[in-house]
Amino acid sequence: MKQLVRSRRGMSIAELLIGMVILAIVGMGLTRVMSSQARYFDHQKTSNLARAVSRGPLNRVVSDLRMVEAAGGVMSASASAVTMRVPYAIGVVCGAGPNNTYTHISLLPVDSAMYSGLGYSGYAWRGGDGVYHYVDDNTTKEVGTLSVCNAAQVTSLTAEGARIIRIMPKLDAAATVGTPVFLYRKIRYSFASSTSVPGTIGLFRTRIEDNFSEELSAPYDASAKFRFYVGSNLVAQAAPPSNLATLRGLEMNMTGLSERTPTGATQKKKAPFVTAVFFKNRLN
Secondary structure, eight states: OOOOOOOOOOOOHHHHHHHHHHHHHHHHHHHHHHHHHHHHHHHHHHHHHHHHHHHTTHHHHHHHHTTSBTTTOEEEEOSSEEEEEEEEEEEEEEEEOTTSOOEEEEEOOOOHHHHHSSOEEEEEEEOTTSOEEEEEOSSOOEEOOHHHHHHTTOOOOGGGTOOEEEESSOOOTTSOTTOEEEEEEEEEEEEEEOSSSTTSEEEEEEETTTTEEEEEEEEEOTTOEEEEEETTOSSOBSSOOSSGGGEEEEEEEOOEEOSSOOTTOSSOOEEOOEEEEEOBOOOO
16 A cells, blocks of 8 residues: 655745744734833832832831920921920839938839930929929939838839839929929931932931931932921911920921832832821920
8 A cells, every 4th residue: 555645835935924023023012011011010119119218217206206295395496307305204203312312203114125225315394383394414314212102102013114213403392292204315307418318308316415316218309398286276387486385296298209210200209298296295
């Protein structure tokens, strides 16, 4: 039986060219899709980075600012910087020591890392009229005697992390047993030229006592600044009041920027962010 052998034809030049053209068209389409997706993800990434600039330090900023006492907590203020007395430990007066030279304070439990941190600047005690009297003194915080507080019938939660301290010179005679007292640090928040992202604006936190400054985040838009709530006004004003005792809160424009311009764009990504913090212990 004879086996028939059939000849097989190969691809012609025309068919090869047509296949290459079709392949090129499909490849161009895929390339455009991939390029579009890469550009989209780059825009998303830079947008997220811009949002992270303002959200990153927010908890730390708010935790400091919301503890500031309304009438005397702000020391200086401008659109680019505010300096405040930030409380970090609160307690009550127990009484004088054995030699009547100290005032013993029973503190409420406080985070040990926060309490032991650097920058102790002084203390404040509240008078009978509700007004706090500030004493700038960073050298007189010492370990006190528990028996002084026990004798004054002030129970101290030492087992839960509370502390007994003594302050010299002793407080005014008006600061009787049970008078509220708090310890504070002088802190300055400021928008200034960034060191981590040169040519942009960064947010800095500075301890006044040792002038230690740290850059919390960067970069920020040129619109980043502080505005001020005065008295009972519901709208923040651009300039700080001449009497800082009338300052009741801060509005913070913390609009963040991306560090670079995303692919295909002409400007850096911007993440608008504005928040406000109102001070505590307001009497009016």
